């Protein structure tokens with residue numbers, strides 16, 4: 001690293017280097033580690049020059065009068081509270097993927113999906129008496145309730161919708177008659193491979209069920225849990241460092257706001273509450289992600305892209321914990337669930353003790369408030385297969401995922417799913433916050449007590465998005481106050 005680059009790194013944090021310190025840095029074996037250690041010292045001290053005394057501390061034989069008294073800035077609220085971040089590793093495949101890709105793993109994957117979702121459905125009183133498909137087809141009961149995975153959805157010539165419902169004992173067609181308006185509206189949102197409950201009666205021939213009511217696993221109405229401490233979480237995603245369209249200045253304004261250097265006094269107060277930043281994937285633009293990407297890359301080396309991202313993150317105040325998961329542009333297995341971004345590509349992020357590298361999706365809790373953070377690639381499949389959904393308003397698709405209690409219900413679409421022995425994409429517990437990115441549009445809504453947030457992007461419109469008429473909303477960052485569960489969208493553009 002050149003002298004100017006080292007000096008520049010410290011200047012980015014508003015600090016000048018004493019020549020003797022620069023000489024010492026250059027001698028160190030692990031340059032990156034030394035720089036990040038010294039940056040931490042600088043931030044703690046609030047000094048504007050990094051002197052040899054600061055680096056080595058005051059020696060013990062110095063007289064007290066020589067000790068310089070520095071004015072400390074007022075501590076912000078997030079510093080007053082210990083971190084309470086819990087990552088549920090049970091659902092994280094990082095370092096323990098069980099996917100073998102053979103027939104047995106697919107069988108195991110789908111039976112796990114069926115078991116988990118049918119258990120949720122069975123807890124409803126209308127489905128307590130649900131029987132197996134085999135039992136239905138034996139024809140002993142005219143009125144039946146059953147639970148199954150949708151293996152096919154089709155519309156008959158008469159306009160009726162036929163769902164093929166499958167459970168471990170067999171398959172039965174379930175007919176939703178076109179005159180059942182309410183149900184027809186609901187069944188339009190049904191996709192292949194999701195698990196549903198049905199109440200109805202057996203047809204005269206005894207080989208199909210006429211539906212009277214269909215049930216999604218659904219989330220119950222509830223009051224969200226809140227944090228006792230006045231802390232907040234910033235939700236971001238799709239930074240796309242390395243792209244010519246990455247808005248570095250906008251991202252730096254976000255960083256400066258978190259450092260208390262920007263904004264009105266109310267905005268600064270909110271910044272001071274931010275104790276966590278969740279990065280929901282697509283940290284970098286990656287390399288070779290789509291044809292002709294090269295022309296839109298300012299940085300063509302993936303490691304270099306991550307190094308730049310890590311430098312931006314290193315500038316966040318020290319009391320902030322950062323949770324980082326991969327997206328489809330990142331250096332991780334593409335099949336979902338994704339393990340964390342690989343260390344060899346992003347060593348600087350792994351060296352930062354405040355950064356938590358996790359898989360996608362991530363199931364976490366902060367001060368008792370549960371957060372599911374998922375990059376959101378399955379939004380592509382949802383939008384492509386369900387009428388009425390669009391890229392303009394991703395929150396509606398996210399609400400449907402809550403209803404289906406699954407983050408990627410469509411199998412065999414654009415999202416490659418790894419057949420893990422267990423389906424980790426089922427929403428076994430409805431979260432307080434559901435966070436996604438991927439579509440580059442910030443949107444906040446709520447659904448039955450779950451806060452639904454899409455965190456937008458820091459990348460301006462790409463050529464591909466222009467052709468697809470997708471209008472991104474860069475630089476709008478949702479900040480959720482965990483005590484009030486109120487969301488503020490901060491604009492940095």
Ligand SMILES: [Fe+2]
Pocket residue numbers: 238282327329438439440
């Ligand atoms: Fe993205």
